[in-house]
Amino acid sequence: MGGPARPEPGRRRPAHRHRLHDHRRSVVVTDRAQLAETFRRFADQQCAGLSPLYATLSHAVARSNDLLDLAARTRPGQPAPNLLLGGIHHILRRGVQHPLAPYFTGHEHLDADHADSLLADFCRRHRARIERIISTRSVQTNEPGRCAVLLPAFAALQQQLDERSIRIVDVGASAGLNLLWNRYTYDYGGQRLTLPDSDPATVLACDIRGGTPPLSIDAARFVRPVGIELHPVDVTDTEATEWLVSLTWPEQTARMRTLNAALALASRTPPTILAGPAEEHLADVVAETPIDQHLVFVFSWSIYQIFGSPGGRDRLAATLADLSQQRPIHEISIGHFGHDTPRMIMASYDAGISRSDVVAHCDVYGNWLDWLTDPAHPGI
Template sequence: MQELDRLALTFHRFAELECPGMSSLYESLCHSLAEEQDLLALAANARSGQPAPNLFMAAVHWLLTKGAQHTVTEYYPDISPEMTTHGDPYPIFRSFCLEHGDEIVDLISTRLVQTNVVRRCAVLLPAFAVAMGRDAGQPLSLVEIGASAGLNLLWDRYSYTYSDAQRWGDPDHPVQLSSIIRGDLRPPLPDSIPKVVFRVGLDLSPVDISDPDAVDWLRALVWPERVDEAQMLEDALEMAKDDPPRLLAGDALELLPEVLESIPLDSTLCLYHSNTLN
């Protein structure tokens, strides 16, 4: 199988498996792009080891949010909230990509798919409740693997609402996480806000939230229809900027021994990773 054929299959699979219910725009665009040799040739420049569809779509999104003028913005609800455009967006999308091909190649060949989905904390919270229950009264030490910008290290500061009417945290907090519970079981929630005495995130390429360029790329990775997720990211970034979590760059297997040695002995270690919680 030729490289572009494999890449076409990657875009089709992305559209079929990841986009439904999340982004009808990306679902449509990726299916069409998979049949288009010119754009596949651009996408083939994606950084090795990175998911080409995510990178490509984020690169276009980045350029549009940076002010690139083109009618394709009419299909992006986060850029044109009152969009009235209907029909197939691909011809206009294709023209934009060909006009900005060099910029797209530069972005996808140098950037990473490095998201920070704050909503994952709603699934993490019950796990921390279990940890707190096992060592009642002990403070927590948090170590996150693949922390990105570290926003999920700050889970204890957010507000949570579950569909069974359970609430946790400050109801007036700007970061509000809501979740629908399916099935008969109910997640345990902490009885109180825990004392966290240690928190650090490990990542091969952590996102520095004091770097405007890095934050703008983080925003570009949020899919256009996910307006609520984009706002949640903004709220979490705003909250974190005055007291950002500590992040260490490097391989977790190499960093962990020294990190674990520095954790207070009278605390409960919570070592976690959230990438599978999409």
């Protein structure tokens, strides 16, 4: 799956780098300690309540220098815990027999003592295969559930903008499943929302934890959607989509079902995706989108990979402000942006002048939304 994203001139490389990768014999102890901390944080903050298995395995990795050195084979800027555990899941899903396998069905409890020895044994037996996966693949998790968070942002924009049609450009689109937002059925805390092209079998449930998100939307006004993706995932290729399924967590069976349903929809009507680095495509899209269409760039959990972290959103904002010398641009971005709680930012750029608001707090997978009706936090 290709090499790391090329840095643009003047763009800083992501700060989070795994130097262990470069020279195994010059392992830097502080890097190993940092990586151990990354796995512990992943276990305690991201897996808590969602994946007891991944929490237990992540703590096991954090305790083992050997497993940390293996995890350090991930490419700079890639989240090592997601890749290592996704790689193991991927191998097990291919039918490899090992005592670790039953725990990946999502039903068996794995205790910490057992985890250390099982994980070490699995990684010893399959080390070369794991290394190949984590050093070449990237976290491309494509989560259609995030459309339940994006839809109110689209509705809000539609309310604010004049009657011209709206073009959504999903940057870091993976398989492009979020471009199919008008094909899903939504359930906002029991309130069902269908659009003219909604598939009744693909239901995205989202709990409204606060505020009143706008949900009234005219999908027909959204035209010529397109994705931009460094490594587009071909939705008609089951080998390629299998990697996306492997990136879901074993206990998240409902998420896996939704993903499979969305992939089935997408394979019948594949979304349009421009292959290549966003850095190369953004200016072209700005130039070729007619002025009688509003242009909206969506960055759903992709800024940290495209523009690095920390500070990636600032670099994106500077890029879009620059491009807005040619025409007005809108941005909808979702991510952590240095905060514990994920958030959605809506921004507008015109002639180099920008304005941005945090409009919502939300779940990583779109399971809940807190709409900040009166955004108190301009910018981030």
